[in-house]
Amino acid sequence: MKDANTRIGVGVIGLGTVGGGVVRLILSHRASYLHNYGIDLDVVRACSRHAEDAAATGLAPERFTENWREVVADPDVDIVVELIGGEHPAMDIMEAAFAAGKHVVTANKALLGRHVERLAGLAAEAGVQLRCEASVAGGIPVVNALEHALTANEVLTIAGIMNGTTNYILSRMEREGADFERVLADAQRLGYAEADPTADVDGFDAASKTAILASIAFHTRVVTDDVFQEGIRNISAEDIAAARELGYTIKLLGIARNTADGVETRVHPTMIPSDHQLASVSGAMNAVYVVGDAVGETMFYGAGAGSFPTASAVVGDILALAEPMSRGAAPLAEREPYRAVRPIVAAEELVNRFYVRLDVEDADARAAVEAALARHGVATEAVEAAGEGEGARITVLTAAVREGEMAAALTELEGLDVVRAVASVIRVEDVAAWSEGAMEN
Amino acid sequence: MKDANTRIGVGVIGLGTVGGGVVRLILSHRASYLHNYGIDLDVVRACSRHAEDAAATGLAPERFTENWREVVADPDVDIVVELIGGEHPAMDIMEAAFAAGKHVVTANKALLGRHVERLAGLAAEAGVQLRCEASVAGGIPVVNALEHALTANEVLTIAGIMNGTTNYILSRMEREGADFERVLADAQRLGYAEADPTADVDGFDAASKTAILASIAFHTRVVTDDVFQEGIRNISAEDIAAARELGYTIKLLGIARNTADGVETRVHPTMIPSDHQLASVSGAMNAVYVVGDAVGETMFYGAGAGSFPTASAVVGDILALAEPMSRGAAPLAEREPYRAVRPIVAAEELVNRFYVRLDVEDADARAAVEAALARHGVATEAVEAAGEGEGARITVLTAAVREGEMAAALTELEGLDVVRAVASVIRVEDVAAWSEGAMEN
Numbered sequence: 001m002k003d004a005n006t007r008i009g010v011g012v013i014g015l016g017t018v019g020g021g022v023v024r025l026i027l028s029h030r031a032s033y034l035h036n037y038g039i040d041l042d043v044v045r046a047c048s049r050h051a052e053d054a055a056a057t058g059l060a061p062e063r064f065t066e067n068w069r070e071v072v073a074d075p076d077v078d079i080v081v082e083l084i085g086g087e088h089p090a091m092d093i094m095e096a097a098f099a100a101g102k103h104v105v106t107a108n109k110a111l112l113g114r115h116v117e118r119l120a121g122l123a124a125e126a127g128v129q130l131r132c133e134a135s136v137a138g139g140i141p142v143v144n145a146l147e148h149a150l151t152a153n154e155v156l157t158i159a160g161i162m163n164g165t166t167n168y169i170l171s172r173m174e175r176e177g178a179d180f181e182r183v184l185a186d187a188q189r190l191g192y193a194e195a196d197p198t199a200d201v202d203g204f205d206a207a208s209k210t211a212i213l214a215s216i217a218f219h220t221r222v223v224t225d226d227v228f229q230e231g232i233r234n235i236s237a238e239d240i241a242a243a244r245e246l247g248y249t250i251k252l253l254g255i256a257r258n259t260a261d262g263v264e265t266r267v268h269p270t271m272i273p274s275d276h277q278l279a280s281v282s283g284a285m286n287a288v289y290v291v292g293d294a295v296g297e298t299m300f301y302g303a304g305a306g307s308f309p310t311a312s313a314v315v316g317d318i319l320a321l322a323e324p325m326s327r328g329a330a331p332l333a334e335r336e337p338y339r340a341v342r343p344i345v346a347a348e349e350l351v352n353r354f355y356v357r358l359d360v361e362d363a364d365a366r367a368a369v370e371a372a373l374a375r376h377g378v379a380t381e382a383v384e385a386a387g388e389g390e391g392a393r394i395t396v397l398t399a400a401v402r403e404g405e406m407a408a409a410l411t412e413l414e415g416l417d418v419v420r421a422v423a424s425v426i427r428v429e430d431v432a433a434w435s436e437g438a439m440e441n
Numbered sequence: 442m443k444d445a446n447t448r449i450g451v452g453v454i455g456l457g458t459v460g461g462g463v464v465r466l467i468l469s470h471r472a473s474y475l476h477n478y479g480i481d482l483d484v485v486r487a488c489s490r491h492a493e494d495a496a497a498t499g500l501a502p503e504r505f506t507e508n509w510r511e512v513v514a515d516p517d518v519d520i521v522v523e524l525i526g527g528e529h530p531a532m533d534i535m536e537a538a539f540a541a542g543k544h545v546v547t548a549n550k551a552l553l554g555r556h557v558e559r560l561a562g563l564a565a566e567a568g569v570q571l572r573c574e575a576s577v578a579g580g581i582p583v584v585n586a587l588e589h590a591l592t593a594n595e596v597l598t599i600a601g602i603m604n605g606t607t608n609y610i611l612s613r614m615e616r617e618g619a620d621f622e623r624v625l626a627d628a629q630r631l632g633y634a635e636a637d638p639t640a641d642v643d644g645f646d647a648a649s650k651t652a653i654l655a656s657i658a659f660h661t662r663v664v665t666d667d668v669f670q671e672g673i674r675n676i677s678a679e680d681i682a683a684a685r686e687l688g689y690t691i692k693l694l695g696i697a698r699n700t701a702d703g704v705e706t707r708v709h710p711t712m713i714p715s716d717h718q719l720a721s722v723s724g725a726m727n728a729v730y731v732v733g734d735a736v737g738e739t740m741f742y743g744a745g746a747g748s749f750p751t752a753s754a755v756v757g758d759i760l761a762l763a764e765p766m767s768r769g770a771a772p773l774a775e776r777e778p779y780r781a782v783r784p785i786v787a788a789e790e791l792v793n794r795f796y797v798r799l800d801v802e803d804a805d806a807r808a809a810v811e812a813a814l815a816r817h818g819v820a821t822e823a824v825e826a827a828g829e830g831e832g833a834r835i836t837v838l839t840a841a842v843r844e845g846e847m848a849a850a851l852t853e854l855e856g857l858d859v860v861r862a863v864a865s866v867i868r869v870e871d872v873a874a875w876s877e878g879a880m881e882n
Contacts, residue, residue, distance in 0.1 A: 025593060025735055025880075032595060036660045037776070133590065139736035141590030148589065149574065149582030152466060152756030154473060219477045277742060280721045287740075294466055295580035295743060295753035299728075301718060302739035308880045312736035315593030327773055332765060335478070439466075439749045 008322040009044040011071035013093055014083035015053035018107055018134065019046075021307030022081060022314045023057040029315075039319060039326045045071040072096045079321055081314060082106040087114070094119055098126040103331065105317040107134035107310060113208030113224035116215055116337075123334035130334055131317035136209040137162050137286040139309030140302040141316065145290065146216045153292025155217035157434035158256045160288030161281050162209040164304040165200035166232050166252040168192045170240075170269075171282040174249070179237045192284060202231035203252065203267040210254030213288070214265050218258045220342040227254075228266035228347045228403075235269050239424050242357065242395065243271050249279035250426065257434070262343035264350060271355060271428040291434045348404035353381070356396040357424040358413060362388065365418035369394055372416060376409035377401070397428065448483040449763040452512035454534055455524035456489035456498065459548055459575065462752030463522060464498035467759075480760060480767045486512040513537045520762055522755060523547040528555070535560055539567040544772065546758040548575035548751060554649030554665035557656055557778075564775035571775055572758035577650040578603050578727040580750030581743040582757065586731065587657045594733025596658040598875035599697045601729030602722050603650040605745040606641035607673050607693040609633045611681075611710075612723040615690070620678045633725060643672035644693065644708040651695030654729070655706050659699045661783040668695075669707035669788045669844075676710050680865050683798065683836065684712050690720035691867065698875070703784035705791060712796060712869040732875045789845030794822070797837040798865040799854060803829065806859035810835055813857060817850035818842070838869065 010026065012019050026033075026041050033039045046054050047068045054064035065071065072080055072093065080097040082090055082104060090111050097104045104123065106112070112119065112135050123130040133143045137160065146155065161167050165187065172183045184201065187193035199205045207227040214222040232252050243250050248271035256265040272279055277299050281287040286304030291297050303309035324331050358369060363385040373380060379399035387393050398406070413419050451467065453460050467474075467482050474480045487495050488509045495505035506512060513521055513534065521538035523531055523545060531552050538545045545564065547553070553560065553576050564571040574584045578601065587596065602608050606628065613624045625642065628634035640646045648668040655663040673693050684691050689712035697706040713720055718740050722728040727745030732738050744750035765772050799810060804826040814821060820840035828834050839847070854860050 021735075021882075028880075029593065029595070029735075033592075035781075037592065139733075140739060141586050144585065144590035145582050148761060149585035149757045150753065151474075151478065151760045152470065152753045154470070275721075277721065280716075280718065292580075292753060294462075294470075294749040294756075296747075296750055298581060298741070298743035300739070300741060303737050306737075307882045308735040309737055309882075312591065312593045312733060315735075316590045319592045320589060324773060329770065329773065332768055332770065340476075439469075441462075441748045441750075 007040045007042040008325055009042055009074070009076040009078045010081060010318055011044055011074060011077035011079070012046040012081045012083065013068045013071050014085070015046055015048035015057065016083065017307045018310045018314065019048070019083035020053060020057050021311035022083065023059055025308060025311045025315050027058055033319065037319065037323060039322045041318065041322060044076045045074050047071045068093055069096065072100055072102065077102065078325065079103045079105060079318055081318065082108060083314070085110060087111050091115070095122065098122045098128060101126055101128060103128045103131070103321050105131045105314055107132070107314060109135040109205070109208040109212060113211045116212060117221050120334050120337045124336050127333040129321060129331050131321065132212065133317050134310050134313035136212050137288055138302065138304040138306065139312040140286055140288060140300045140304065141313065142213065142288045142290065142300045143216060145300060146213065150290060150292050150295060153294045154258070155290060155292050156258060156437050157291040158210070158213045158217050158288065159253050159278070159434060161251055161278060161286050162254045162288065162304065163200055163206045163252060164284035164286055165193045165197065167281065167286070168284040169201070170232060170235065170250060170252065173235070173237055174240050177237050177241065180233060180235055201233055203229045206252060206254040206267045210256055210265055210267055214256035214263060217256070217290070218263055218342065219338045220263060220340065221338060222256065222263055222265055222344065226265055226344045228268070228350060230268040232269050234424070236424065239357070239426060244274065247274055248272060248428065249274045251278060253278070253429070259345065262345045264345040266350060269426055271426055272431055276431055289434065291438070293437055293439050296438055297435065348402065348407070350403045351400050352403065353400050353428040353430065354398045354406055355424065355426045355428050356398065356422065358394045359420040359423050360392050360394050361418045361420060362392050366394055368416055368418050369396070369413065372412045373409050376405045376412065378405060378409045393423070400430070448481045449766055450483055450485040450515070450517040450519045451522060451759060452486040452515060452518035452520070453484060453522045453524065454488045454509045454512050455526070456487055456494035457524070458748045459751045459755065460489070460524035461494060461498050462748035463524065463755045464500055466749060466752045466756050468499055474760065478760065478764060480763045482759065482763060485517045486515050488512045509534055510537065513541055513543065518543065519766065520544045520546060520759055522759065523549060524755070526551065528552050532556070536563065539563045539569060542567055542569060544569045544572070544762050546572045546755055548573070548755060550576040550646070550649040550653060554652045557653060558662050561775050561778045565777050568774040570762060570772050572762065573653065574758050575751050575754035577653050578729055579743065579745040579747060580753040581727055581729060581741045581745065582754065583654065583729045583731065583741045584657060586741060587654065591731060591733050591736060594735045595699070596731060596733050597699060597878050598732040599651070599654045599658050599729065600694050600719070600875060602692055602719060602727050603695045603729065603745065604641055604647045604693060605725035605727055606634045606638065608722065608727070609725040610642070611673060611676070611691060611693065614676070614678055615681050618678050618682065621674060621676060642674055644670045647693060647695040647708045651697055651706055651708055655697035655704060658697070658731070659704055659783065660779045661704060661781065662779060663697065663704055663706055663785065667706055667785045669709070669791060671709040673710050675865070677865065680867060684796070685715065688715055689713060689869065690715045692719060694719070694870070700786070703786045705786040707791060710867055712867055713872055717872055730875065732879070734879050737879055738876065789843065789848070791844045792841050793844065794841050794869040794871060795839045795847055796865065796867045796869050797839065797863065799835045800861040800864050801833050801835050802859045802861060803833050807835055809857055809859050810837070810854065813853045814850050817846045817853065819846060819850045834864070841871065
């Protein structure tokens with residue numbers, strides 16, 4: 001505990017895009033934080049592998065170290081900010097910080113997606129806080145909304161565009177009618193996608209974020225491995241055009257629902273109605289839908305990445321800790337993690353509607369396709385045959401069906417003589433179901 | 442201060458749509474608040490002019506009173522919830538609550554729009570909090586975002602659809618091509634508009650909310666009377682169609698910008714680009730844009746009214762106060778209101794672009810119109826003449842111009858022989874200006 005109006009010492013570990021932004025934001029806004037909130041933030045120590053990273057932020061050279069343990073051990077550091085990402089040594093840093101009785105602010109979605117329960121438990125034991133607004137959707141304050149403003153609700157559904165790279169790619173594919181590989185290459189050239197784009201385009205990043213939000217929203221354990229995951233590599237320009245014809249837009253959504261059967265959690269390309277609020281979120285922007293039983297549908301929109309947007313979330317967490325400290329009070333300790341653990345709905349038990357496009361030998365394949373689907377209990381809402389010769393295809397919009405049955409049906413379809421290829425399989429989201437369980441006004 | 446895990450006493454004054462929702466939400470969710478947060482909320486007393494309002498919520502009859510002083514004075518009431526609206530006796534209730542050392546939660550935009558500085562000052566003196574999430578945009582947690590999550594930013598701009606009634610009317614006018622009066626009548630029949638729609642359609646409601654958000658966001662005094670205000674009564678189906686032709690959608694926005702010259706604050710119908718995120722907010726929904734210098738553009742979307750959505754915000758505020766109390770700590774006292782007061786930009790100094798439609802004698806009026814505009818220094822970006830006879834009209838899109846000059850130019854236009862009527866004057870928003878002053882990533 002600090003005397004009122006004393007300096008709050010911040011130690012920043014990791015001075016890359018986000019960490020550099022955090023130091024620059026604090027240095028440039030220190031006077032206004034003091035003026036507006038009576039909070040004096042001081043970056044006491046900063047750590048990176050490269051001294052030039054610290055110099056670039058304008059931090060005094062004597063505050064730089066290459067050894068993170070010096071940051072954690074510094075008695076003037078009240079709040080440890082972990083921004084190196086990955087599991088190690090990030091886990092060691094947090095453990096050491098908690099052992100030293102220091103609060104931790106982090107943007108580490110990979111680590112939290114796997115170990116949020118353990119880390120929150122360590123924070124609670126130490127009587128300090130673990131804050132992670134920046135770990136999901138960059139500068140968008142959705143963690144804060146779930147942990148503070150929307151607490152009166154049972155959260156029914158989280159559904160969001162939580163990965164800017166894939167939304168950028170899908171938006172350009174939609175606008176330009178271009179195929180995935182071409183847009184990906186261009187996104188890599190422009191810096192919107194990594195040289196190894198796996199974490200983004202295969203859904204790993206979105207899965208971590210979905211797990212973090214679900215565990216906060218539903219007060220239960222959800223880890224990244226619980227999240228059913230499919231990326232956008234197989235989405236074609238033709239799929240996007242077909243979706244538009246049907247009144248849909250394709251987005252990579254992370255979805256978590258708190259149902260009677262347990263927590264349903266999945267990341268995959270999703271057809272949503274084109275007039276849905278999430279459909280109009282384009283480019284690298286992020287947006288998260290939160291549906292609460294009292295508040296109904298809410299959406300939080302903003303930049304999901306970038307130096308200063310993410311730094312905004314990190315420094316917001318720092319200020320939230322610093323406010324009571326500046327006024328002579330201790331921040332409340334982290335709450336003990338969930339007192340009960342809800343089951344996770346198994347992947348094969350998830351229920352979705354599907355859009356399926358088949359390349360077929362000729363339009364007469366329709367009867368065989370319908371029979372195969374029927375054998376697996378897959379009801380159809382619409383079946384259309386079009387084209388001829390090489391261009392012959394059948395598109396199917398199914399009724400709601402379990403993933404297990406659909407997978408079996410697709411396997412059988414692939415084996416049919418009349419089917420040359422299963423060209424596309426895309427889930428069609430029942431957005432009305434997101435509000436199931438809402439209170440009636 | 443309370444012992445940990447003791448009950449937190451809530452006293453609710455006003456059991457109308459919102460107050461009734463608050464009591465019902467707490468009664469139905471009490472067990473889950475205790476389970477998830479360790480907070481035991483107890484509605485100790487509730488006050489209304491009508492005993493049947495209390496009965497409808499399921500509250501025990503002995504907890505009902507018709508005298509608000511009994512609620513404030515009850516020693517078991519820790520938090521006073523004021524939901525009667527209007528200035529009196531709401532002001533007396535809050536003064537009495539602060540004098541008794543009790544926190545206040547309110548949704549009273551009319552009162553806060555005029556007296557937030559005085560009320561926050563009383564709360565600060567008393568060492569308690571004044572919380573008002575529900576006073577702006579119903580269930581959308583935008584006050585929380587400004588007061589907590591986005592504190593790392595200098596907020597540059599607030600711009601929002603903060604009145605559901607007018608957005609409902611404009612959305613239906615757009616969809617149906619119908620005129621204002623017809624849609625208003627239908628909205629009244631359906632309960633989306635009041636019998637006396639003045640507060641909504643003339644912009645009073647949005648002006649209060651804009652003042653509240655601006656004073657929080659910019660840490661300075663902004664009251665409802667500071668807000669330049671124009672409603673939607675003069676918007677016609679033809680205006681909406683013309684806007685669409687130009688790529689714009691007309692929304693009633695509350696806008697506040699923190700500029701070098703002072704705080705600019707205004708509510709009026711606004712043409713915004715149709716692909717802007719706010720343009721797709723339809724029906725009675727609300728959405729607020731917050732642009733911070735670090736985070737960039739963010740948007741908060743949800744229900745702006747309704748029993749449970751608004752109750753979500755009220756109970757969220759109650760839980761935020763109850764959390765430290767439940768854990769043996771006192772909530773921090775309200776911060777002393779702003780240490781400095783910034784000037785408000787005078788109405789005639791506001792700068793906007795304008796769309797103007799003139800009914801004219803014939804297309805030859807163009808030269809006279811252009812000359813009149815030029816005499817007042819109003820530059821034009823586009824001038825078009827169309828129609829003939831009774832249907833002859835000239836539309837003008839001006840460059841940015843001060844309100845004062847524009848008003849003088851319009852007065853002159855109205856007096857021209859060749860001009861039969863100034864049919865429409867609608868401001869065209871420079872949405873790029875909302876981000877002026879943002880940090881470069």
